[in-house]
Amino acid sequence: MSFFRSRWVDAPDGVEELDPNQLAPGFRAGGAHCGLKGGGRTDVGLVVCDAEEVSSALLLTRNASAAAPIRVCRERCDAGGIRAAVVNSGNANAETGEQGFADALAMSTVAAKQLGLEQPQVAVAETGTIGVPLPVDAVLVGIAEAAKTLAPDGGSAFSDAILTTDRWPKRCTLRAGGVTLSAQAKGAGMIEPNMATMLCFVQTDAVVEDADVRLHAAVDASFNRITVDGQMSTNDTVLLQASGASGQPLPAGLLEAVLMQLAIEIVRDGEGAVRTGRIEVTEAATQAEAERVARAIANSPLVKTALFGRDPNWGRIAQAAGAALAGEDLNELGAENIDAEELGAEVEEAEIGLRLGRGEHSAHVWFSDLGYEYVKLNAEYTT
Amino acid sequence: MSFFRSRWVDAPDGVEELDPNQLAPGFRAGGAHCGLKGGGRTDVGLVVCDAEEVSSALLLTRNASAAAPIRVCRERCDAGGIRAAVVNSGNANAETGEQGFADALAMSTVAAKQLGLEQPQVAVAETGTIGVPLPVDAVLVGIAEAAKTLAPDGGSAFSDAILTTDRWPKRCTLRAGGVTLSAQAKGAGMIEPNMATMLCFVQTDAVVEDADVRLHAAVDASFNRITVDGQMSTNDTVLLQASGASGQPLPAGLLEAVLMQLAIEIVRDGEGAVRTGRIEVTEAATQAEAERVARAIANSPLVKTALFGRDPNWGRIAQAAGAALAGEDLNELGAENIDAEELGAEVEEAEIGLRLGRGEHSAHVWFSDLGYEYVKLNAEYTT
Numbered sequence A, B: 001m002s003f004f005r006s007r008w009v010d011a012p013d014g015v016e017e018l019d020p021n022q023l024a025p026g027f028r029a030g031g032a033h034c035g036l037k038g039g040g041r042t043d044v045g046l047v048v049c050d051a052e053e054v055s056s057a058l059l060l061t062r063n064a065s066a067a068a069p070i071r072v073c074r075e076r077c078d079a080g081g082i083r084a085a086v087v088n089s090g091n092a093n094a095e096t097g098e099q100g101f102a103d104a105l106a107m108s109t110v111a112a113k114q115l116g117l118e119q120p121q122v123a124v125a126e127t128g129t130i131g132v133p134l135p136v137d138a139v140l141v142g143i144a145e146a147a148k149t150l151a152p153d154g155g156s157a158f159s160d161a162i163l164t165t166d167r168w169p170k171r172c173t174l175r176a177g178g179v180t181l182s183a184q185a186k187g188a189g190m191i192e193p194n195m196a197t198m199l200c201f202v203q204t205d206a207v208v209e210d211a212d213v214r215l216h217a218a219v220d221a222s223f224n225r226i227t228v229d230g231q232m233s234t235n236d237t238v239l240l241q242a243s244g245a246s247g248q249p250l251p252a253g254l255l256e257a258v259l260m261q262l263a264i265e266i267v268r269d270g271e272g273a274v275r276t277g278r279i280e281v282t283e284a285a286t287q288a289e290a291e292r293v294a295r296a297i298a299n300s301p302l303v304k305t306a307l308f309g310r311d312p313n314w315g316r317i318a319q320a321a322g323a324a325l326a327g328e329d330l331n332e333l334g335a336e337n338i339d340a341e342e343l344g345a346e347v348e349e350a351e352i353g354l355r356l357g358r359g360e361h362s363a364h365v366w367f368s369d370l371g372y373e374y375v376k377l378n379a380e381y382t383t
Helices: A068-074 A097-115 A136-148 A155-161 A211-220 A254-268 A287-299 A301-308 A314-324 A372-379 B068-074 B097-115 B136-148 B155-161 B211-220 B254-268 B287-299 B301-308 B314-324 B372-379
Strands: A016-018 A027-032 A044-049 A055-060 A084-091 A122-129 A170-176 A179-186 A199-204 A237-242 A276-284 A349-355 A361-368 B016-018 B027-032 B044-049 B055-060 B084-091 B122-129 B170-176 B179-186 B199-204 B237-242 B276-284 B349-355 B361-368
Touching: A027 A136, A027 A155, A044 A097, A044 A136, A044 A155, A044 A199, A055 A068, A055 A211, A068 A097, A068 A122, A068 A237, A084 A097, A084 A136, A084 A155, A084 A199, A097 A122, A097 A136, A122 A237, A155 A170, A155 A179, A170 A254, A179 A254, A199 A254, A211 A237, A211 A254, A254 A276, A254 A361, A276 A287, A276 A301, A287 A301, A287 A314, A287 A349, A287 A361, A301 A314, A301 A361, A301 B372, A314 A349, A372 B301, A372 B372, B027 B136, B027 B155, B044 B097, B044 B136, B044 B155, B044 B199, B055 B068, B055 B211, B068 B097, B068 B122, B068 B237, B084 B097, B084 B136, B084 B155, B084 B199, B097 B122, B097 B136, B122 B237, B155 B170, B155 B179, B170 B254, B179 B254, B199 B254, B211 B237, B211 B254, B254 B276, B254 B361, B276 B287, B276 B301, B287 B301, B287 B314, B287 B349, B287 B361, B301 B314, B301 B361, B314 B349
Parallel strands: A084 A122, A199 A237, A276 A349, B084 B122, B199 B237, B276 B349
Antiparallel strands: A016 A170, A027 A044, A044 A084, A055 A237, A170 A179, A179 A199, A276 A361, B016 B170, B027 B044, B044 B084, B055 B237, B170 B179, B179 B199, B276 B361
């Protein structure tokens, strides 16, 4: 099994891995180059469900400086029935004013026309540089070109078209329990977008009646538990589409495992990242406290540099936890309550534990390290 | 004027700069080497007010993983009348259990005995490595040695004894309005303490009746408005002692200007820091919102690397602000509401502005950049 390669993800029983070119039955995808990215790389992607009765769910960033495509999509989050998505990479269309909003709207209108759909049936996602006007004419031509490439084996083409500075594509096609699920994600390459924009598209022929509930739960356990640098993107988008064509329900744990593996891939591919950590905080007084402490540790630059430098420095864990609990009563943690050995171990995925001794709640977060490449990528982007 | 060198600090009218060796009249200080730091550097310091009726105020970190000296001092925060402080550098005495607490208590007891004071009249402060037992016998010998060096011109000796990885000392002796004020601080060198521990001691012969109120207000406007890496130390301590011997009140703005300059020095001397930024957020809906947004920007690694790389990247400001306001209604900020030019300018102190367009509240925070040296210092400490 090459897709489920993280120690933290359990592949569901009997899951079979297919060629990621091959989408779930009933879906087609494709990609084209319109000039947003250099080197002739594809930068416009389309994915469409041919079944008319698609069950869908769409999750968007809560960043108050949300990009134009997010604002276009917000009104259709609760509508369901999203048949297609149009995506560009290389330009985030964020902080681009009314024109940017009109451009994002035009993208979905043109994509809908190409696909014979209504405009509200098409989601728009964009990722790339912020504050740069979208060369919308080129993008609209690109959409028409991408429509010509639509094919059941267009998974990799679509996946390539949504990447920015990812060092490797994140995609899979899996079969289990009589259903097929394909997914494509792009991650936290921070150079070009200057943001950890995360996009993820999931297609399945399973019957998913409560798509919204299922997707929320799976995202809460995966993309909402990762941090590269504590920064929330202006463009994050996750779309789940289920055609129901197989007549079978989603096997338990399949969606969750896929999103978790993709989330960890995104952390692993964090800008300049070398190692991935997972902090598990237990014995917290409340759930909110467990979350707060775990995130404080995962976002602490001292902990992240320790992960990079293989420094099993438990004092930094204690300090970050204490800061997150400022003003509260906390027994001295000491080395005996902090499992930080793997910070210093020769493992790519380091598991770190902290017992607070205050109650019975727990939370965990995955995070990337902080090394020279992060500084290089983010400081030297425009120079 | 060489002390007040930040563009952001206004030196009070008529202030005169004296030799920083020279403490405010009625104070003596000194330092000795006990072996906590290498190279024979002094690592135990004492400062004492000879006047019996000292007015004092003591502010301590709120970190819930507070070090032993903080826990020893907490109970005397409200007592006032702190005649002396004993400090060591090179060992934070944090996460050191009951023994650490006993050691910190012993330090104040021995210092009190040396100075002919009661133990509760002596504050204890420590800074350095976390989780390492304090070699208390050596420290107690060091305290006796330091007591022998006490002198009215011991300001620099005391200042040197509290430094850890600071690249330069932070100290001054000033005269204005008939009073003298001397101050010594140590900053956010992160290597040895693995923490941005900040210590600051201020002595004056002014009459300060509301020392606690005055110190709180001055710290709120200075040390509480700086961030190197968003990390709250286990050991932060600020002590103000006023003998009243001059019979004159503190001139308006003097204490505030001194603490602000010292705070900015600490940012400037942040681990590996090259440039200092000040973000001013205006037009926020509430004061809390202004603070939250300013701190989110100041702690954003994307903004900090932009400051390091001289990248006038206003999109990162918009993104950080939007993340801090997640889920709220925010008009698109755009370049016209963000003054980010100085991120890219040839100035050591960069002023950045953000207008939120939501109300009338404002807040500002000073912060350091994030460059290669930060990673080097923090990743390679133990390797």
